[in-house]
Amino acid sequence: MTTADVRTTAARTGMLAWDAAREVAHAAAAPLPPRTVGIADPGGTVGIAAPDGTVLAAPLVAPADHPPVPRSAMDGYAVSGPPPWRVRELQESHIQEAHVHECGFPEARPAPEARPALATGEACPIVTGAPLPAGATAVLAVEDAVRDGELLRGAAPPGRHIRPAAEECAAGEEVLPAGSRVTPAALGLAAALGYDRLLVRPHPRVAALVTGDELVRSGRPGPGKVRDAIGPMLPGLVTRAGGRLADPVAVPDHRQLLGAALADADADLVLVSGSSSVGPADHLRAVLRELGAALVVDGVRCRPGHPQLLAILDGRLVVGLPGNPLAALAAFLTVAVPALAGLRGEPLPGLTAVPVPGGTPRHPAHTRLVPVTVDPSGAVPVGHGGSAMLRGAAAADAFAVVDPGPADAIAARLLPLDPGARPWAV
Incomplete structure (x- = not known):
């Protein structure tokens, strides 16, 4: 889906279904240019x-065979042929000094003239990882060796404890x-x-603007105030999703100040929390219109987290998160994580289907995101899943993605609460 397709889809559909919002967010993010x-x-x-x-x-x-020559997999003795063997002391290395090229990797060059050799019936001490002398047929581990002066005995079938050349990978x-x-x-x-x-x-560069005149950032909130719970979540979420977050910036509920903060944000993706709904203090949509942004996700049919958005502003992505903490977490996982995956050049993260043994209610029109733990039986709801609550999410492994419908769901998909986690099987 091209950026033009993304804009057309968003304009046509308005509030998007949950799966569509993820797909649109991923498609809206062009991979960042590579760096060495x-x-x-x-x-x-x-x-x-x-x-x-x-x-x-x-x-x-x-760039070359790895290992470039046969090497010992054990401390012990390189041996040639069947026992007994006469122990000799040989030069350990038969690889010339590595030559470093402009491409940044060394080329190991065998030096046949410097390579020691064992005759049949001979052995020499060797350490793990050392190149084998020519003629070696096996390595006798030190714990299996019986030595009497220069004579050595033990069981060493051909090929025992040898790492062949190119065992891990071949050149090219x-x-x-x-x-x-x-x-x-x-x-x-x-x-x-x-x-x-x-x-x-x-790593995509991420900025965070945390809005709300009612928020306090330390201690217990007084009357009419609320402790900011979203700001402390964002650094870990962004890092686990593969981004790099600058220090979150507190922005008052003021339209012009929000516009200035958005214009100044130097990032690939800008998170704005607490201003994405339609209340009198929610200025984000109006500010984005004034700045000429293209709104590609304008609400998502999910609970919690439906008043979320995604816009493209001067080549940057802007994600609007609701002000309630669990709703903000749901929105981050819904649109910010797919957008960050797109910026990183990664595919849209997949979701694993699991049973919900006790069943869970559906919403008739919206996707429900239910905090669950995951055990061998499937997904187990933990409760405390209201949009302002984090107790359930703090105890959970994932959101169960419960599709809308008329009857209770007995199966769901797992959306990890850790954005860096891979899908798992139960």
């Missing part, structure tokens, strides 16, 4: 691409496709293959 980053770059700085948690913009391809083999999330294990793999830099799609 060092695999050891520090993370956590807004605007700086850190490799952990980014997404590969190009496949990770093995794609080991991770483009679009893969860069995890710590992926960084370790890239380093093992000799990469110093990776081409990735960086």
Whole structure:
């Protein structure tokens, strides 16, 4: 779906069904331009691409066989032929110094003239990971070895405890496709293959504007005041969804001040909480119209969280979150998470279908998002699912996505409350 399609769909449908809102939000987000980053770059700085948690913009391809030569998988002895063996002391390495090229990975070059060799009936000490000498047929683990002076005995069938050349991957083999999330294990793999830099799609930069004259940000609220519960949620939500959040900014319920804050927000995605409904203090829609934004999601048929929105403003995405905490969480997972996935070049996150053993009521026209725990029996509602409550969500693993209909639902789909979690099976 192109951006033009997104705008046409939103204009035609008005308030969107929950699944359609997710699809539109994902389609509205063009993947960010790729950047080359060092695999050891520090993370956590807004605007700086850190490799952990980014997404590969190009496949990770093995530049050479890995390992480049047969290596020992155990500490012990490299042996040649059947026992007994006569122990010799040989040079451990037969790989010349690595040559680092502009592409950022070393090329390991075998040096046959420097490679030691074992004759049949000979053995030499070896450590885990060391290259095997020519002629070695197995590695005898140190705990299996019986040594009497220069004579060595033990069971070492051919191939035992040897990592063959190219055991993990061969030169030119794609080991991770483009679009893969860069995890710590992926960084370790890239380093093992000799990469110093990776081409990735960086973490989207996220700004947050938390509106509400009634909000207080420390201590217990006094009469007429409410403790801000959304601001403390956003950093963890954004980080788990793959974004980098600048410090949330408190904005009074003032139309001009909200417009100025939106205009100044330097981010790929801007979150605005507490101003997306239709009350007298909800200025977001009017401000977006004044700024010439294109509204692509204007309300979603879900409970909680229906007064949410998504707009495109000067190439940035603006997500409007309701002011009630659980409704804001539902809206973030509904439109912000798909939008962030689109910016990262990732597919729309899938949902896992599960049974609801005790059943749960449906809404006749809106999708219900019900806090549940997940166990082998399926999804178990935990209660406390009102739009102003977080007790249920704090105890839950996921929202059960309950489609509208006339009868109680006995099955649902799982929307993880941790945006970085992968779908799971029960």
